[in-house]
Structure formats: structure tokens, C-alpha cells
Amino acid sequence: MVNLILQGLALGVLTGGLYALLASGLSLYFGVMRVVMVAHPAFLFLAAYLTYTVHTAFGVDPFLALPVTVPVFFALGVAVQRLLVARLAPDNLAMMSVLLTFGIALTIEGLLGTFYTGSYRSISMEYATRSLTVGGVSLPYDRIIAFAVAALTLGVLFAVLVKSRFGRALRATIQHPEAARLVGIPTGRVAGYGFGVGLATAAVGGTVLALITPFFPASHWVWIGKLMAIIVVGGLGSVVGAALAAVLLGVVEGLVLVTVDATWATMMFYVFLFLTLLARPQGFFGGRLAHRF
Amino acid sequence: MTSLRTEGLTKAFGGVRAVDGVTVELRDGLINGLIGPNGSGKTTFFNIVTGMIRADAGRVLYRDRDITRHAPHRVAHAGIGRTFQLCRVFPRLTVLENMLVAVRRTRLRELLAGLRDKGEVERARHWLRRMGIEHLEDAEARDLSYGQQKLLELAAVLMAEPDLILLDEPAGGVNPALIDRIAGLVRDLNAEGRTFLVVEHNMELVMGMCDHVIVFDRGAPIAEGPPSVVREDPRVLEAYLGV
Amino acid sequence: KTDEPGAAQSPGQQQGAVRVGISLPLTGDFSEPGKGIQEGYQVWADRVNAKGGLLGRKVELLFRDDASDPNRVSSDYESLITQDKVDLVFGPFSSRLVIPAAKVAESYDMVFVEPAGAAAEVFEQGFTRLFYAAPAIADDHYNYLADYLVKLPADQRPKTAAYASLDDPFAQGTAYGLRDRLAAAGIETVVDEVYPPETTDFAPIAAKIAAANPDLVVGGTQFEDAVGLVRALQELKVQPKLAAFSTGPTLPEFPEAVTGAAEHIVSPVGWSATADLPGNQEMVARYKEMFGGEPNEDAANGYTVGQIIEAAVAAVRCADPSKACQDKLTQHIRQATFQTVVGPLSFDDQGRPEQAHMIQQYVNGKIEIVLPEQAETADLVYPKRAW
Amino acid sequence: MSEPVLVLEDVVAGYGRAAPVLRGLSVTVRAGEVVCLVGPNGAGKSTVLKVASGLLAPRSGRVLLAGRDVTGLSPQKLLGLGLSHVLQGHSVFREMTVAENVRLGGYTVRDQARLDARIATVKELFPVVAERWGSMAGLLSGGQQKQVEFARALMLEPAVVLLDEPSMGLDPRNTQVVFDQIDLMRRAGVAVLLVEQNARRALETADVGCVLDLGRVHISGPARELAADPRLGRLYLGGQPAT
Amino acid sequence: MYAAMATSWNLLGGFTGYVSLGHSAFFGLGAYGTGLLVTRLDVPWVVALVVSAVLVTAFAAGVGVAAVRVRGASFVIVSIALVSMMNLVVQGWRSLTGGSTGLQVPSPFPGLHRGQTHMVFFYLFLALLALALLVWWYVSRSRFGAGLRAIREDEDKAESLGVPTGAYKVTAFSLSALFVALAGGLYALWFGSLDPIFVFSILIGSYMVLMSLLGGVRHLFGPLLGALIVAPAGEYFLIALGETQIHLTATGLVLVLVVLFMPDGILARLTRRRAGPSIHDQSADQRLQEVTP
Numbered sequence A: 001m002v003n004l005i006l007q008g009l010a011l012g013v014l015t016g017g018l019y020a021l022l023a024s025g026l027s028l029y030f031g032v033m034r035v036v037m038v039a040h041p042a043f044l045f046l047a048a049y050l051t052y053t054v055h056t057a058f059g060v061d062p063f064l065a066l067p068v069t070v071p072v073f074f075a076l077g078v079a080v081q082r083l084l085v086a087r088l089a090p091d092n093l094a095m096m097s098v099l100l101t102f103g104i105a106l107t108i109e110g111l112l113g114t115f116y117t118g119s120y121r122s123i124s125m126e127y128a129t130r131s132l133t134v135g136g137v138s139l140p141y142d143r144i145i146a147f148a149v150a151a152l153t154l155g156v157l158f159a160v161l162v163k164s165r166f167g168r169a170l171r172a173t174i175q176h177p178e179a180a181r182l183v184g185i186p187t188g189r190v191a192g193y194g195f196g197v198g199l200a201t202a203a204v205g206g207t208v209l210a211l212i213t214p215f216f217p218a219s220h221w222v223w224i225g226k227l228m229a230i231i232v233v234g235g236l237g238s239v240v241g242a243a244l245a246a247v248l249l250g251v252v253e254g255l256v257l258v259t260v261d262a263t264w265a266t267m268m269f270y271v272f273l274f275l276t277l278l279a280r281p282q283g284f285f286g287g288r289l290a291h292r293f
Numbered sequence B: 001m002t003s004l005r006t007e008g009l010t011k012a013f014g015g016v017r018a019v020d021g022v023t024v025e026l027r028d029g030l031i032n033g034l035i036g037p038n039g040s041g042k043t044t045f046f047n048i049v050t051g052m053i054r055a056d057a058g059r060v061l062y063r064d065r066d067i068t069r070h071a072p073h074r075v076a077h078a079g080i081g082r083t084f085q086l087c088r089v090f091p092r093l094t095v096l097e098n099m100l101v102a103v104r105r106t107r108l109r110e111l112l113a114g115l116r117d118k119g120e121v122e123r124a125r126h127w128l129r130r131m132g133i134e135h136l137e138d139a140e141a142r143d144l145s146y147g148q149q150k151l152l153e154l155a156a157v158l159m160a161e162p163d164l165i166l167l168d169e170p171a172g173g174v175n176p177a178l179i180d181r182i183a184g185l186v187r188d189l190n191a192e193g194r195t196f197l198v199v200e201h202n203m204e205l206v207m208g209m210c211d212h213v214i215v216f217d218r219g220a221p222i223a224e225g226p227p228s229v230v231r232e233d234p235r236v237l238e239a240y241l242g243v
Numbered sequence C: 001k002t003d004e005p006g007a008a009q010s011p012g013q014q015q016g017a018v019r020v021g022i023s024l025p026l027t028g029d030f031s032e033p034g035k036g037i038q039e040g041y042q043v044w045a046d047r048v049n050a051k052g053g054l055l056g057r058k059v060e061l062l063f064r065d066d067a068s069d070p071n072r073v074s075s076d077y078e079s080l081i082t083q084d085k086v087d088l089v090f091g092p093f094s095s096r097l098v099i100p101a102a103k104v105a106e107s108y109d110m111v112f113v114e115p116a117g118a119a120a121e122v123f124e125q126g127f128t129r130l131f132y133a134a135p136a137i138a139d140d141h142y143n144y145l146a147d148y149l150v151k152l153p154a155d156q157r158p159k160t161a162a163y164a165s166l167d168d169p170f171a172q173g174t175a176y177g178l179r180d181r182l183a184a185a186g187i188e189t190v191v192d193e194v195y196p197p198e199t200t201d202f203a204p205i206a207a208k209i210a211a212a213n214p215d216l217v218v219g220g221t222q223f224e225d226a227v228g229l230v231r232a233l234q235e236l237k238v239q240p241k242l243a244a245f246s247t248g249p250t251l252p253e254f255p256e257a258v259t260g261a262a263e264h265i266v267s268p269v270g271w272s273a274t275a276d277l278p279g280n281q282e283m284v285a286r287y288k289e290m291f292g293g294e295p296n297e298d299a300a301n302g303y304t305v306g307q308i309i310e311a312a313v314a315a316v317r318c319a320d321p322s323k324a325c326q327d328k329l330t331q332h333i334r335q336a337t338f339q340t341v342v343g344p345l346s347f348d349d350q351g352r353p354e355q356a357h358m359i360q361q362y363v364n365g366k367i368e369i370v371l372p373e374q375a376e377t378a379d380l381v382y383p384k385r386a387w
Numbered sequence D: 001m002s003e004p005v006l007v008l009e010d011v012v013a014g015y016g017r018a019a020p021v022l023r024g025l026s027v028t029v030r031a032g033e034v035v036c037l038v039g040p041n042g043a044g045k046s047t048v049l050k051v052a053s054g055l056l057a058p059r060s061g062r063v064l065l066a067g068r069d070v071t072g073l074s075p076q077k078l079l080g081l082g083l084s085h086v087l088q089g090h091s092v093f094r095e096m097t098v099a100e101n102v103r104l105g106g107y108t109v110r111d112q113a114r115l116d117a118r119i120a121t122v123k124e125l126f127p128v129v130a131e132r133w134g135s136m137a138g139l140l141s142g143g144q145q146k147q148v149e150f151a152r153a154l155m156l157e158p159a160v161v162l163l164d165e166p167s168m169g170l171d172p173r174n175t176q177v178v179f180d181q182i183d184l185m186r187r188a189g190v191a192v193l194l195v196e197q198n199a200r201r202a203l204e205t206a207d208v209g210c211v212l213d214l215g216r217v218h219i220s221g222p223a224r225e226l227a228a229d230p231r232l233g234r235l236y237l238g239g240q241p242a243t
Numbered sequence E: 001m002y003a004a005m006a007t008s009w010n011l012l013g014g015f016t017g018y019v020s021l022g023h024s025a026f027f028g029l030g031a032y033g034t035g036l037l038v039t040r041l042d043v044p045w046v047v048a049l050v051v052s053a054v055l056v057t058a059f060a061a062g063v064g065v066a067a068v069r070v071r072g073a074s075f076v077i078v079s080i081a082l083v084s085m086m087n088l089v090v091q092g093w094r095s096l097t098g099g100s101t102g103l104q105v106p107s108p109f110p111g112l113h114r115g116q117t118h119m120v121f122f123y124l125f126l127a128l129l130a131l132a133l134l135v136w137w138y139v140s141r142s143r144f145g146a147g148l149r150a151i152r153e154d155e156d157k158a159e160s161l162g163v164p165t166g167a168y169k170v171t172a173f174s175l176s177a178l179f180v181a182l183a184g185g186l187y188a189l190w191f192g193s194l195d196p197i198f199v200f201s202i203l204i205g206s207y208m209v210l211m212s213l214l215g216g217v218r219h220l221f222g223p224l225l226g227a228l229i230v231a232p233a234g235e236y237f238l239i240a241l242g243e244t245q246i247h248l249t250a251t252g253l254v255l256v257l258v259v260l261f262m263p264d265g266i267l268a269r270l271t272r273r274r275a276g277p278s279i280h281d282q283s284a285d286q287r288l289q290e291v292t293p
């Protein structure tokens, strides 16, 4: 039993890392750009399919597809932002963006279904089936890889957002576009790049996802709820918060799964969501500012 | 009679003690001024009194009733109205609709009563007339100029017939000619028996209009009294007026 | 394309073609198997038409996409029957869609032969015109395997078994059918998990199984979760003596998706490409010609529906939506036995097929039928190789 | 008299499809000169500045910067040409620290040493900026945010500065700092276009005053003369101090 | 049916600006509640319908207390989570609800032929729609409605004017849930079989939103009009493009276009008042007369 719990814990942490990566992009659009990106999981799977294509066509390791998918997604993100999101009226951006991205998600799902048919695809690499055993606890290599990639991507993302000139410009653009233009920030371009970065994380996430689970065009629905729950618990817009919440929920899920059952484990996401709302609506890590002057 | 009394109100944000043990008393029927340097806790004090922020410690009494930690709408029902430092109206509602939002009590019957309830509409028009913006009744609030919005905000507060009105920088960003007008209105309303607490940096206005002035510094009152006295107070000169 | 959706065609050509109305989940959750069934239907229609049609009339298939939505499936059948005035209807895919669809068919007195409503519940609704065109309902899929295991000598017999099943009437049915029989025979159930369709992470379930270290692992699965489970079990080094999963391993994508781990996995299968059954080879050949690639079980099930109707129509000599004709068809199907590509089929009063599924196993990377003995192409390997 | 640096000629401008806000407005600002725009709320003062800084493209008319036609250029371009604009109201980046806000003021400056020198200067001018260097700007009090905004604007050393009500919400001490800075800029040869509701105070500092109403400049002249005009006083500048 | 649901949704969305993608939760609960009462307790259908709608309303009030604590984007997420959660509960609670097998509800009119049953339910839905429209109209004229609109514009401000925002929001939330639950109950009786996955689907929720939005959220008949357009359009795409999944793409694109070009809806477009300030200020003229030499 103890071993089982340890195993659940270990798996939870590793899965949490993956969740963190997948949620990070969402958190970015949300917090930094006030856009509710329902289409993020759809883009994840788009990336997964692209990785699949590259992998099957050239037989290369899925991670070698990244140099292709990441720039493509970056460009795609810039295009989506400049052509679509930028046109939304700012007064109810949150609401409109949900609908807009919902439409985008449907569009992607439809296209994937048309080009790849509705069947399951999966990529499996030899290394993805083995695991490392530490003190009776097995750590699958693919999860370890996912965790490492997640950590790395998050690190880079954090550095970009918080430390770089671009990150500052991006946040400034979102918080007060007029003032941002007046200090010389090319706001249109910056916002586009911001979205691009978000989608670039989807490219990475999609690759990792492709490696560890089979997928089909409608797979993305399953992820929306979970990822959304994570970013609310973490505090909207806080990339760090999302990462911590992801690991937390990953662990809780893992533990509940091994001790109770899968329904309850999934339920935990929503239980935590509601608990968060009751206790601290602004999330556990995000500092929402009171607009009360 | 006491209108508003606070006892040891304290609120700290992280390391900043925004309001630090404030005990003040406002007498009924006066125009009270509240001045102090930027960041001395005036707005925070307002927010605590009106229930928008929870104090860490201390009590708020209104006409000897404890209203500490009451939700903002209950504070409003108790008879306290407020305006905001940056004026806030409902941008996509018309001026008249803006006026009709204010609710005095929450009785079901009243709630379900038609919006165009004759009496209410008449009252709304009355206040708009007093502010001189009755001709804008059907315009959307966002189409009003800043000064007009300020007047509308004040009119909407008055709809709820509050006895104590908290104004946060009513003159900020307002054209001087209009300031004179607002000051006149405040005096008139005061003459009708309403109590005011006005935060303002415009010294001419404060000194000219107020009966009693409280000076805040670093979250606590450092002086109070009639304008003429406060103006000469050395602590006030140093902390606030002195240059 | 052989057939276009019928929306464009004018109704009322009763004496022309025999029009068959079908709604299938061509998109949504069940789109993949839905497609398979569609192909099966098309192959059948193609063959019938090549032979001169049903009662000399050409067969024309009218497809609707119900997007895996039970709402839609019923409105589809409703409009196929009332607006398009089809002569016959064939069933959709999945027990979930079959039930609402059958309701509609019942209320219009249409005979309803369906390729994929295997869950026990389908037959408990009191339908009188529903028949499931496959060898066995979900609960009976593993019967041959159960018999085999129970008959093993006591020292070889597995002592413990772990069950993990998708929350889906069909998938659960298969696992529970086996569980109940094995439990009755004294094989201890050490893990019994049900997971919702949203589940994407199977490692913790595998961890639970690992902790119990059972001799036998049974998955009541569809595709995605079968792959997920196998991989997770592999990673956590669970090495049972036998692993059985429903549905997933019968799909051609499976061995690749689990890279090598497929070896010796068993699963129930209602049809085999190599089986020497009447018409089977013809169907396989025609399928290859029409769609390229190998047909799968879904296609075969669709084809089977066609075969049953074809035989029934030939026997009662009518194919129109009138109650009289549909009654005759129903009666015939209820009492007759049909020679189909999944073997001879007959039905009980609720429309359950009375035969059994074969058991397949990956042996040396190839699918072999290992049970029952009459059909076997290779011997069951037990205990299985480690993955 | 020095050269005109910023010239607006017959500008017509407005928002969306609505009637124009500016209807043929002309203003000239010279190097080393402070021009003050006064006028009622909603007269279009802020709009003038937006047109000048490129935030709003005029429907007709021209904007000249140092003799060059810059009509319709983007704010970034104009910033590159030495024009900077401080917005009215709260324009801090709320969810960024004071430090980040101030540094962003120098977004276009690549010379780190110069930036650091400016930062040291503004920290000295506004103690709050130094004190709350690491705080989230949105959490500061209204007046403190204003100071951060002004500090941010001081990061550059532009040739033309557009200031929109820089003293709004500031306490007397900080108001003084702001006007001192304006004076310093003038002495450094910077052209300043100032919008102020604190009109009397502004006209004391300014060289030229312009009265804006209904989208046009109706009266302009030496600031002191305007301030002394009793009609203007009553209509635009407010009554004389009551005490 | 869709028209009734969209109008009900608009009771919340149109007034308060809270976008709920999760109204299908109440739809599903209403459906299951009615179904269970009829099948397990043999309650007459009308009673079952009303009782279950009332229960759902009470439940919505409970949920509302937590849910309306967050605004904008977070609220959308919470509403999505609610649907997923209900889906899990209903699926997991096998003994009561039949789990994934679904629930079969006998028709309340066994004597009627199918076509006649359709007609009966058509009128029932029509009645529900009329009721929902009536309530909407009444609320829109009441002070309660004015309060809700104020909440949409500026919640803190409304509260400081004495509007008990919490109570208002919960009331609106529950009221709108009530109607959706009624629609769900009728659906259960009409359709006869309930499947958790489809009853609790985000798609149903989004359709309500799309319809309201397309028609115009601020208008009484907006959602109705939207429903009249969306429902047949969906059918059309399915039939015309049903061969592949491209019809999803078509729906998605329509959604994107609506959001981009008609965010206020068709009715708003038709009845649009000329935007912008056009208030002529007479006092300014007087002022100028006085000063201009």
C-alpha cells in the first residue's frame, strides 16, 4: 500500500509536469492577454498530428519535429492574433474570445477529421516503453522526458515573460495599449508575438502528448476542462501559479486514482476548482488587482 | 449627533499600513473635509467604511449602529453613498437607467415593480435637473463628457437618498467652472441636512467649503478642526501643505 | 464514391431502387468505427448490385451523419423513414446510438438489424424488431476464453485477475462477462476499476494493478484506452500470465501504437479475415478493391447486416416499408439461421445472437485465432511472453 | 521668438463615425515655450494631444513636427522624432512593478548609463517611486500612480512634451514638483503643450494660453493676460478663491 | 426547443454579461431529474417536470453562490467545469442513473403515435418559450433588470449604490437554470433516452450562447431569431457536407465570423442607433458668445 501511494505520488508529479506545460500556454493568453483560449487543446492536437506526419514521413524522432512545429505554430499564433483576436472589441474580450476560439477549435477539429480521418493515431518510440525503477517505484521514461521538457519550456517561458524586454513590452501592451504605444512599443507586433509564444508552447506540448498518448481529432475536448481547472486554481494568468497548481492537481489525481477510482480522480479537478472559488476566488497564486479607486 | 464614527480602524497591505488605527467622529449635518498627502490612506478609509475592503481591526459605527464588515449594498441601505476617485458610471446604460439602478431597500415588491415606475422616474428627473443634466436623460453614459459623468455619478448616489455622502476627489479633473457648481450643490444639499465627507487636494475648495477638516498622514489623522485652524497647524504644514 | 447522401434524390421512386436508410456516427467519438460500418454496408451494396440487386431492384444506401449524437440519430431515422420513405433501415454504430435509433424504428414498425449494439441493455428495452448481427452480445464475448481458463489444470490456472474497464456499456459488458464467470470458478478478483471516457492517464491504474500483481489482466476497452493501458502496464513492469483487451487489439493501428507489446495479447473477435466462411473471401477481396487495405471487424459487421437482410428479403420476397412486409421480415429473421461472414447466426426473442465470439491472439506479430478449437489457426500461448 | 516646433493646422478629428470632436483647430508650440490648453470638460483637449502624438489620425488638417509633415505617423515614429505624450488619467501598467513601469518609459533608450542616471533623478524627485520600487503599480493610491506616470515620462529627454492634466489627483507638494519640472523643461528648450484643469496654476507657469471650446481654439494669448480676464475667469477658470 | 433554451440562457447572459457555457448542466439535470422521477418513483410526468425543475433551481442557487464569485473569464471556466462534473456524477452513479448506459424514459403519451407526440411536444416547447420570453420581458422592465444590467457594466459600482449584487446574480442564475431545466425535462419526456455524454455536452451549452449572440443578447427576440437561424444552418451543413468532418469546420467558421463581424447580434445591427456622442451643449454656445470679441 505504501508503495502504491509512493507510486501514485511519483506518477502524479510527473503527470503534473505535463499538465503544467499544457496549461502554461493557456495561462499566458489568459493572464497576459485576457483571452480565454478554448482552442488551445485543439492546437495541441494539431501539433500532435503534425508531429505524427513528420515522424511517419521522415521516420525521425518526434522531438526532431520541434524545429518544424515550433516556428510554424509561432507564425500561426501571430496570424491568429493579428487577423482574429485583435479585431475583437476590447470591452468584453473575455466573452468574445471564448466564442471565437471555440469556433477555431471546431474548425481545427473538422480539418483534422477531414485530413487525417477520425481514426486514432499514436507515435511510440522504443524508449517510451521503458522505465526507471527507484526503490520499488517505476518512473516511465516517457513521463520523465515529458517532465523535463515541461520544466525546460516553462523555465524559458518564465524567463521570456518576466525578465526580457519583450516580456515587459508584452505585458505593458495588454495592460494599457495606448500608454504602451506612447512609450514606443510596437503594440500590434508585440501582441502577435505573445500569442505566437503561447502557441509555440502548444507545439511543444503537442509533441510530448503525441509521445505518450494516442489521439484522434475530438481528443481535445477532454483536456479543456482539466486545463481550465488548473489555471483557475493556480490563479488566472500566473504562469508560476498554473505550474504549481498543475503539479498539485497531478499529485492529487494520481493519489486518488490509486486509492479510490478514476471517476473521483477526475472529479478532484472540479472539486478543487470549487474549493478555490469559495476560499480564494482569485486563485491561489494570482494576484488580481482590485479596481476600486 | 454623531453621523459616522470609527474606532481604531486598521488595514495593512503587505508591509504598507494604509490605514493605521483611525478613530474619527463626524458630526451630523456638517461638510467634513479629508485631506492628506498622496497615499495617506484616504481612499482606503472610504473603502473600509463602505464595506469594499475588510479592515484588519477596528469598528465602523453609523448613527451608533455597528456596520463593520457589512457588505457594500447594506452600507448603502444604511444611508451612506459614495463616489469614486476615478468617476464610475455604467457606460452602456442611459443616463436615466443609471439613475434607476440605485436601490434603497430590497423589497421584492419594489424590485419587481416596473422600471418606469412613475414616482421613481420623477425622482430621477428631479436629481438630474438639479445637476443640470436633465436634457441628457436618454444619452448613453459613455457619451457624456467627464464632467457630466461626475455630475451623473453624484446624482445617482443621491437617488438612494443617503444621509452621509462620501466624495472622493469630486474636483479632480473637473473644469474650474464646474467645480464651483459642484461646490454650490454640496452646500445646498448640506443645507437640506445631508452630511458630507470630502476627500480633495484642491485646497481652495476644501478650505472654502468645509466646516471641519481632518488631515491624514501615513494612514492616521494628525490634525483636525475648522479649516482656519488646520491651515495654520505646523504638523499639517509640514506633512501636507508645506513645500 | 459509390453512394451519395440521399438528400438530393427525389422521394417516391418506390418501384425503382430499394432504398436503405442509415445514420452513422461519421464524426465525433465513434467516427472511426462508424466509418468501418459504412464501408461494410457499401461493400455489401456493391456486391448485391453487381449480382442484380434485391428482388431485381438496385440497392441504394442513404447515409446520414449523426455526429455520434443520440439526438441526431433519432431525428435522422425519423426523417429517413418519414421524409425519404426508405424501404429498409440498417443500424448505426454503438449501443449508445442503437437504443434511440431502435426506438424510432420500432415506432414505425421497421425491422432493425444492427451491426454494433452489443451491450446487454440493448436487449432489455423490449424491442421486438431489433437484431444484432454479430456472433454474441458483449457479456458473452469472452466465453471461449473463460472456458479455456477454467479448464486449465489447477497448477496452471491463474489465481488472481485484475479488471479495468471503460465506463461504456459495451466495454464494461465484455469485462464483466468474463469477470463473473471467472469469479464463479474461484479466480479471485484483485482489482476492479472503472474509468470515465475522459481518462487520459493510465499510469495510476496500472500502478494499482502492479501493486496487486495479478496473473491475469483484463481490459474492457475501446482503442485509446487499450493502448494507454498496455503502455502503462508495460512501463510499470506488470507481467501477467495473460492479458486480454477488447476492441483495441482488433484494430490494425494497434500493434504499432503499442510498439511490440501486442505480442500474445488476446481479445474477443467476431470475425476473421482468414476464416473460411461463405462469402467471406469475396467480401475481403471486394473491400480491398473498393477501399484498398484490409477490412476490419466493423466492416464485416456492417456487411453481415446486409447479408441477413438480403437473405430475409429473398425469403419473404418483399422489401418495402409497409407493416406487412416488415412483419414478415421480422418473423423470418427471428426463426431462421443465416450464413454470414461471421459464421452462422440465429437470434433469441430479444434479438440477441446466440453464438459466440472467437478469441484472437497476436502470435509472432500476426493475429491468429486461438479459440475455439474448430476455428483456430494457432495455439493459444499461455503464459504470455513478458512485454 | 524661437522656431515653431509643433504645429497643428486646421485639424478635424473625431472618434469612430461620430461627429467630429475637433473642428478646424490650430495650435503652435515653440521651443522653450509652454502652451497651456484650457477649456471645459469634453471640449476636446485630450483629443488635440492624441492627434499630435499620432494616437488618433485626423480626418483632415496637418501636424508638423520641426517643420516636417508627420500627419498620420505612428506614435513610435513620433517618439523617435522626439515627441512624448503623457496620457490623462491612470495609464500605469497596473500589473507591473513600479520599477518595470519606469524602465518601460525608457523602452526606446538603448544607452543603459543614461537610463540609470534618469532613474536616479526621478527617484529623487518622487520619493514614493523609490520607496515602492518593487510594488505592483496598480496597488498604489491614485496620486502615487500619477507620480509613477510622470516619472515614466521623464525617462526620455524629448524635444516636445504633451502633458494631459499632470497634476490631477496630486497633493500640493507633488503638484509643485510637476510644475517645477515643466519649468525645467522649458529652460532646457523643450516645447511643452500642457492641458490643465488646475487652470489658474497652469496659466501662472505657461507662456501662452489657449481657450478651447466646441472643438476650436477661440482665444489665445499670453497666459497671464488670459488669467486676468474676468470673463474667462468666470466661464473657464472658476471663481476667485473664496477665502 | 433551442429557442426556449437560448432565451433562458439570455436571462443570465444578456443581463449580467456572465457567459455560461455550462447551462447544459442544468439541462441535463432537469432531464435526468424528470426521467428519474418518472421511472423510479412513478410520478406523473407533469409533477416530475416541475419538481425536478424546482430541485435544479435550488441546486443552481447553491452552485451560483460559488460560481458568481468570479467574473469574466473565470466564470466561463467554472461553467465548463460544472458540466464536466455533472457528467461524471451521472456516469459514476450507476445504480441511480444507469451510468453510461443512459436512462430510458417512457413516453408520457403512450397512446399517441409518434408524429402526434412530436406535435404535442412542439406546443409544449412553444409554451415554454413563450413563458421564458415573458419573464425576460418582465425582468427587463423591472428594477431587478436594471440592477442586473448595472452589474454587467460595473459590479463594484452597482454594489456601492445599494444593489445586492450577490443575491441578484444568484437569482438570475437560478432563474435561467429553472427554464433550462424545464427544457431539459421536456426533452427527457419527449426523447425518451438520456445519455450522459450528450446531455451534459459543452456543445449544447455553446449552441445556446451562439444563438443568443447571433440574434443579439440585448434583445427580447434575439435568442429566438438566433435559434431559428442556427438550428437549420447546423442541419444544412451536416447534410451538405456530412461526408467528412468538414461540417464542423463550417460551423466553426460561422461562429468566428459572427464573433468578428456581428458581436452585438443581428437585431443590434438592424436597430442600431447612431453611435457616438451627439449631445449638443448649448451652454458652450452661450459661453462663446460671451467671450468671443
Ligand SMILES: Nc1ncnc2c1ncn2[C@@H]1O[C@H](COP(=O)(O)OP(=O)(O)OP(=O)(O)O)[C@@H](O)[C@H]1O
Residues within 6 Å of the ligand: A290, B013, B014, B016, B017, B018, B036, B037, B038, B039, B040, B041, B042, B043, B044, B045, B085, D139, D140, D141, D142, D143, D144, D169
Ligand atoms: N489594494 C491595495 N494593495 C496594496 N496596497 C494598497 C492597496 N490599496 C492601497 N494601497 C496602499 O495604501 C496606501 C494608501 O492608499 P490610498 O489609496 O488610501 O491613498 P489616498 O490617501 O487615497 O491617496 P491619493 O491622494 O493619492 O488618492 C498607499 O500607499 C497604497 O499604495
Ligand SMILES: Nc1ncnc2c1ncn2[C@@H]1O[C@H](COP(=O)(O)OP(=O)(O)OP(=O)(O)O)[C@@H](O)[C@H]1O
Residues within 6 Å of the ligand: B142, B143, B144, B145, B146, B147, B173, B175, D015, D016, D021, D039, D040, D041, D042, D043, D044, D045, D046, D047, D048, D088, E277
Ligand atoms: N475614445 C473615444 N471614443 C468616442 N468618443 C470619445 C472618445 N474619447 C473622447 N470622446 C469624446 O470626445 C469629446 C472630447 O473628448 P476629450 O477627451 O478630448 O475632452 P477633454 O477636453 O480632454 O475633456 P476633459 O477635460 O474632461 O478631459 C468628448 O465629447 C468625448 O465624449
Ligand SMILES: CC(C)C[C@H](N)C(=O)O
Residues within 6 Å of the ligand: C093, C094, C095, C096, C115, C116, C117, C118, C119, C169, C170, C171
Ligand atoms: C462490437 C462493437 C462494435 C460494439 C460497440 N462498440 C457497442 O458499443 O456496442
Ligand SMILES: [Mg+2]
Residues within 6 Å of the ligand: B042, B043, B044, B085, D141, D142, D143
Ligand atoms: Mg485616493
Ligand SMILES: [Mg+2]
Residues within 6 Å of the ligand: D045, D046, D047, D088, D164
Ligand atoms: Mg481630457
